[in-house]
Amino acid sequence: MNPRVNKIRKSISDRKRSRGLAGSDSTKDLSKNQFSHLQVQEEEKHGYFPIFADQKLPKRSKSKMVSGFILKGILSSILFLGTALLLQTNNDMLDDPKVVASSLLTNEFPFAKVNQWYQQTFGTPLALTPKDNANTPDDSTLALPVSGNISESFQANGEGVLISPDEASTVSVLRDGVIIFAGNDPETNKTVVVQHADGSKSTYGYLSSTNVHLYQFVENNQVIGKFVPSENSKNVYFSIEKDDAFMDPVQVIEVDDRS
Template sequence: MNKGVKKVRKSIAQRKNLRSLNSGKETRKKLTPAFPQEEEKHGYYPIFPDDPQKQQRPVKQQGRLVSSIVLKGVLSVILFFGVAFLYQTDTTFLSKPMTWTSNALTKEFPFARVNQWYQETFGTPMALAPQEKQQTSNEQALALPVNGKVSESFQANGSGIMIAPQDKADIVSLDKGVVIFAGNDRETDKTVIVQHADGSKSTYGYLNSIDVHLYQSVAYNQRLGEFEPNETDKTVFFAIEKDNKYVDPVQVIKVDDVP
């Protein structure tokens, strides 16, 4: 009888020891700090399935993006059909909006005129480009954009004149204004077009390099690019356009050498 009691007590003591060991392992696991993962080191934390708010955030952002794209598309369609409706309708009260829309779609925006108005009103040019010292054409008479002989007249060319510099030279602006084109033209290769405050435009073609960019505000006699004559390219194209008509530069600028 005593032996049986001893065995029972012994088995009970062994179970208690096992329970105490297991509980000690669990507490150690709980107290052991978790090392940060690679994502956490760089500030990115994983999204666990028990956090529904974090799972819903990307879905909400995607929904907002899709809704904004849809809204822009709907507005574009409305604008397109609105313009088409104006042109298809002969109603009298729609004649003024039709005229305004036609002018806005066909006429060039007067950047130089607006820039001049802004400068006269506020005293400084608009921040279309880094501000440079502005000069007025009244300080000095207008001159050709580059020194050289006029090798082809306006009557022979039909739209401008051809100037033949003897050496490498800078191409300068006829007057202050805003650059409305700076790049490769189909007819005159590397070309710069400057819009002036009086609505006129001056064109400089067949350049070797361009030093200005689109919508940059340029001063009187400011460098626009560079030209260096070679075996194939010996002349610079220069034209003045006023009221959608080309004007003979010789009639505007005093030119000594005319063929």
């Protein structure tokens, strides 16, 4: 046989062999891709978020996150240690800063007073949510938060009054203010506490439901919740506190009516 023919046949055979190897490699790669795709579909079908081992956060973003946490930790530690040293150092020059620091740590921040100043300066209340005009009657006179008979007077407990509505009623705030508590109280269950610009606080307890949130600005007579009488709950608790002393709500309302 012609040597040239043998050489051509050998060349053709080598090409076929090389193509076969390449095809097998591509088949393996394809099968791997199909398997991973089916695995992702199976995980998603059962509610598991697929995890991709190759997806990693860039080193730069990781370093930024770590440095941010470290910086916050350092600043918090400096603030804590600085306050502790200030309160424990006996130096006449530090008496005034001590008073200021102690006042900031112990006294309640006057949200309502700041809000009143902001409203007088800029003309609109300092609030993160728009005013709910539908729940705000136009009457500006003080009144009890809910209609009903007073079942327990201020003289009986020295803190507030209990009001017994005859039917399901809405509960309104005494005057403009800022919500500083809205949740469950150990003594008065579902409760709302409002801080007013004059430094006083009004508390509304034993409510069936509330529709306000923390640090929300509320206007005079705005509805803050509802009360539905039941066998276990027949009264709404209402109290007014100023300068760490409770006031008789009935007298406060009567004085306002006379003025």
